[in-house]
Amino acid sequence: MAADFVIEGLKATIEGKEILKGINLQMKGGEIHAIMGPNGTGKSTLASALMGHPKYEVTAGTAVLEGEDLLEMAVDERARAGLFLAMQYPSEISGVTNSDFLRSAINSRREEGSEISLIRFIRQMEAKMKELEMNPEFLHRYLNEGFSGGEKKRNEILQMMMLDPKIVILDEIDSGLDIDALKIVAEGVNSMRSPERGFLVITHYQRLLNYIKPDFVHVMMQGRIVKSGGPELAERLEAEGYEWVKEELGIEDETVGQEA
Amino acid sequence: MTTQTILPVDAQRLSELSQSSGEPGWLKDSRLQALELAAELELPKLEKTRIDRWNVNNYGGYKASKPLAQLSEAPASITALIKDQEEGSLIIQQNSGVIYTRLAPELAAQGVIFTDLQTAVKEHGELVQRYLHKAVLPNEHSIAALHAALWNGGVFLYVPKNVVIETPLQAVLLTDDAEAAFVPHILVVADTNSSVTYVDNYVSDKAEAGLHNGAVEVFVGAGAKVRYATVHQLGVDTTDVTYRRAVVENDGTIEWIVGEMNYGDTASDTKSVLKGNGSSSDAKVIAVGSGSQKLNYTTQAQHFGKNTPSDMITRAVMRDAASSIINGITKIEKGATRADGQQTEKVLMLSPKARGDANPILLIDEDDVTAGHAASVGQVNYEQVYYLMSRGISRHDAETLIIYGFLAPVVSQIPLEGLRNQLQSLVERKLGQ
Numbered sequence: 001m002a003a004d005f006v007i008e009g010l011k012a013t014i015e016g017k018e019i020l021k022g023i024n025l026q027m028k029g030g031e032i033h034a035i036m037g038p039n040g041t042g043k044s045t046l047a048s049a050l051m052g053h054p055k056y057e058v059t060a061g062t063a064v065l066e067g068e069d070l071l072e073m074a075v076d077e078r079a080r081a082g083l084f085l086a087m088q089y090p091s092e093i094s095g096v097t098n099s100d101f102l103r104s105a106i107n108s109r110r111e112e113g114s115e116i117s118l119i120r121f122i123r124q125m126e127a128k129m130k131e132l133e134m135n136p137e138f139l140h141r142y143l144n145e146g147f148s149g150g151e152k153k154r155n156e157i158l159q160m161m162m163l164d165p166k167i168v169i170l171d172e173i174d175s176g177l178d179i180d181a182l183k184i185v186a187e188g189v190n191s192m193r194s195p196e197r198g199f200l201v202i203t204h205y206q207r208l209l210n211y212i213k214p215d216f217v218h219v220m221m222q223g224r225i226v227k228s229g230g231p232e233l234a235e236r237l238e239a240e241g242y243e244w245v246k247e248e249l250g251i252e253d254e255t256v257g258q259e260a
Numbered sequence: 261m262t263t264q265t266i267l268p269v270d271a272q273r274l275s276e277l278s279q280s281s282g283e284p285g286w287l288k289d290s291r292l293q294a295l296e297l298a299a300e301l302e303l304p305k306l307e308k309t310r311i312d313r314w315n316v317n318n319y320g321g322y323k324a325s326k327p328l329a330q331l332s333e334a335p336a337s338i339t340a341l342i343k344d345q346e347e348g349s350l351i352i353q354q355n356s357g358v359i360y361t362r363l364a365p366e367l368a369a370q371g372v373i374f375t376d377l378q379t380a381v382k383e384h385g386e387l388v389q390r391y392l393h394k395a396v397l398p399n400e401h402s403i404a405a406l407h408a409a410l411w412n413g414g415v416f417l418y419v420p421k422n423v424v425i426e427t428p429l430q431a432v433l434l435t436d437d438a439e440a441a442f443v444p445h446i447l448v449v450a451d452t453n454s455s456v457t458y459v460d461n462y463v464s465d466k467a468e469a470g471l472h473n474g475a476v477e478v479f480v481g482a483g484a485k486v487r488y489a490t491v492h493q494l495g496v497d498t499t500d501v502t503y504r505r506a507v508v509e510n511d512g513t514i515e516w517i518v519g520e521m522n523y524g525d526t527a528s529d530t531k532s533v534l535k536g537n538g539s540s541s542d543a544k545v546i547a548v549g550s551g552s553q554k555l556n557y558t559t560q561a562q563h564f565g566k567n568t569p570s571d572m573i574t575r576a577v578m579r580d581a582a583s584s585i586i587n588g589i590t591k592i593e594k595g596a597t598r599a600d601g602q603q604t605e606k607v608l609m610l611s612p613k614a615r616g617d618a619n620p621i622l623l624i625d626e627d628d629v630t631a632g633h634a635a636s637v638g639q640v641n642y643e644q645v646y647y648l649m650s651r652g653i654s655r656h657d658a659e660t661l662i663i664y665g666f667l668a669p670v671v672s673q674i675p676l677e678g679l680r681n682q683l684q685s686l687v688e689r690k691l692g693q
């Protein structure tokens with residue numbers, strides 16, 4: 001069954017302050033949606049609220065994946081239901097090797113007694129690392145510890161490739177990547193495109209969207225999706241910035257907390 | 261307030277005991293003097309720890325132990341620790357006395373001595389006398405004094421000049437009779453340019469309250485290298501007070517690996533005295549506190565020699581209502597130029613009732629040195645838990661990964677694979693309940 005993902009009326013607060021003010025978004029398997037928008041407009045908040053970050057409180061709305069409301073689930077259950085978030089700022093965890101971590105993540109999706117064999121796991125991991133042009137030593141490094149910005153991003157994509165999710169949210173996966181790395185990461189994402197999988201790509205730059213071609217582009221301001229369109233919308237934003245959108249909609253300050 | 265030390269034995273009885281076990285006169289005198297000191301001295305002053313409220317008076321009396329005819333007769337409580345040791349070098353102490361001693365013949369042929377200390381004072385009296393109580397001094401406090409008065413069983417390891425031993429020598433020290441005094445003394449002497457690894461385990465198997473009053477003295481000769489690993493896994497019934505000291509000569513190296521896996525109240529103090537130029541010390545302490553344990557762990561390095569590096573790392577995980585005070589003391593004396601003293605103490609707390617307190621102290625009387633310290637006390641980071649859970653890992657497994665990850669950078673540096681695995685499983689045992 002193709003991944004159907006429907007977000008309706010999603011509102012979320014952080015420390016009592018409302019950041020998301022009613023997000024509506026529909027995605028189907030195979031589709032790529034891009035979310036753009038100026039800084040501080042709630043893009044990462046949307047990603048975190050969907051994943052279930054403990055700092056955010058969802059106060060209204062649903063996010064239904066294949067008939068199940070993710071918002072009713074614990075973080076790990078959401079992941080096992082098929083949601084994956086490549087984070088803007090991945091955590092560093094000392095003492096936990098990349099391979100131990102990923103093996104636990106894979107085994108969390110398997111029944112007790114049918115865990116992935118070490119050899120099979122290493123083989124898979126090495127193959128994916130090769131695709132991403134990652135040095136195999138990253139297998140044994142502590143999770144994200146001391147990784148450069150770009151290495152962390154590649155590591156996020158590696159996890160995505162290993163975990164085979166249904167809905168992938170990429171939060172500024174392009175930030176910190178050099179031009180070659182951007183291509184490699186984009187190829188990794190493209191290799192995962194399938195009718196079974198949907199992507200929500202948060203980015204500031206058209207450049208990424210040249211590699212990962214979106215079907216839909218949405219603009220976020222003040223904690224809402226204020227405009228949606230096709231790929232041409234991203235191109236216009238790249239060329240002209242956000243001023244025209246604000247003028248069109250009568251928005252003076254686009255950041256969260258400012259009312260239109 | 262001065263508290264009168266309760267002496268577990270009187271001079272008359274102590275003197276008779278020494279005589280009846282055929283100890284040399286100097287030792288009898290040393291015991292009697294220490295007993296006198298004990299009456300005058302107070303308990304050790306431990307940072308933020310009321311040791312006077314601990315169960316530190318349950319010495320019991322000296323009871324002779326029956327030697328094993330063969331290793332397979334060893335008490336069931338220690339069989340896991342001694343399996344496959346038939347060919348190795350091993351000493352087993354049960355309560356007040358050593359019940360098994362074996363030294364690999366190839367080591368004996370090289371002049372290595374590995375025997376219980378009570379035998380060593382008779383067979384190698386001069387050698388023992390030269391070192392005994394010279395590192396842990398009986399006049400430090402009443403516990404050290406009582407140790408010097410009452411010590412029993414024990415281990416004496418002597419490695420002659422230039423002898424390099426690859427395989428670790430081992431000891432297992434078991435207390436399973438609360439009425440019997442358990443006061444083992446470990447004395448290691450590594451002569452010039454020798455090299456040795458010693459590993460021991462402290463185990464208890466009894467229900468009544470008891471005390472382990474232990475002292476360890478290590479003398480590292482010029483250019484010698486001693487790796488001293490010790491794992492304490494005494495039960496909730498046993499209070500453990502252990503002082504460890506190494507004195508290191510020119511270019512000698514001491515390496516401490518300490519696993520604090522007890523279930524009862526514990527005070528331990530591990531100190532390297534870097535006497536010689538170019539001598540060095542490395543100490544790693546891994547600890548897990550659980551239940552309502554009161555814990556006080558101290559590591560110390562005292563630099564006298566020039567060009568002396570020291571490093572000490574303590575990592576402790578505290579669960580339930582365990583409470584720990586963790587002290588690191590780097591002391592660099594005047595004249596110890598180009599000394600380098602580093603220390604790190606980190607505590608991870610798993611419950612709101614757990615307590616952790618890290619006290620790094622640098623005392624430096626010389627200008628031309630480098631020194632550093634880092635200390636932290638914290639809880640499991642919820643951002644990290646979230647990150648792991650966002651990949652499908654359950655909360656329990658995420659926390660477990662983070663806790664083991666906290667200890668891993670130290671555990672993974674332990675050079676002995678068997679010990680590494682043993683510590684790993686002891687940590688799992690303490691955290692798994």
Ligand SMILES: Nc1ncnc2c1ncn2[C@@H]1O[C@H](COP(=O)(O)OP(=O)(O)OP(=O)(O)O)[C@@H](O)[C@H]1O
Binds near residue numbers: 019256
């Ligand atoms: N703890 C907090 N208390 C108050 N406001 C917060 C808190 N955390 C985040 N915010 C605010 O929420 C708003 C949305 O932040 P978010 O990270 O979602 O923005 P973004 O669109 O992802 O921005 P960027 O493009 O810079 O990544 C910002 O104005 C931010 O300052």
Ligand SMILES: [Mg+2]
Binds near residue numbers: 043044045088171
């Ligand atoms: Mg963001």
